[in-house]
Amino acid sequence: xxxxxxxxxxxxxxxxxxxxxxxxxxxxxxxxxxxxxxxxxxxxxxxxxxxxxxxxxxxxxxxxxxxxxxxxxxxxxxxxxxxxxxxxxxxxxxx
Numbered sequence: 001x002x003x004x005x006x007x008x009x010x011x012x013x014x015x016x017x018x019x020x021x022x023x024x025x026x027x028x029x030x031x032x033x034x035x036x037x038x039x040x041x042x043x044x045x046x047x048x049x050x051x052x053x054x055x056x057x058x059x060x061x062x063x064x065x066x067x068x069x070x071x072x073x074x075x076x077x078x079x080x081x082x083x084x085x086x087x088x089x090x091x092x093x094x095x
Contacts, residue, residue: 018030
């Protein structure tokens with residue numbers, strides 16, 4: 001599993017280098033400062049706006065598909081075939 005293009009091996013290597021450069025006490029203080037920063041950022045109104053926008057954009061294809069009536073099109077064109085789900089919108093709900 002990669003986060004921001006950094007795998008577990010690279011992450012462990014970064015932690016070891018930070019431990020050697022900063023030492024254990026400074027590394028703990030750095031972790032606390034980063035934790036406070038992340039908490040302050042998640043509690044901000046900007047974060048709420050961005051997360052709501054991301055959720056809306058994530059659901060946009062499903063909303064557009066429902067408005068366009070693609071369920072009806074799939075039922076007419078492919079009545080007996082197994083239909084794959086698109087995002088969260090399952091085409092098998094019609095059968």
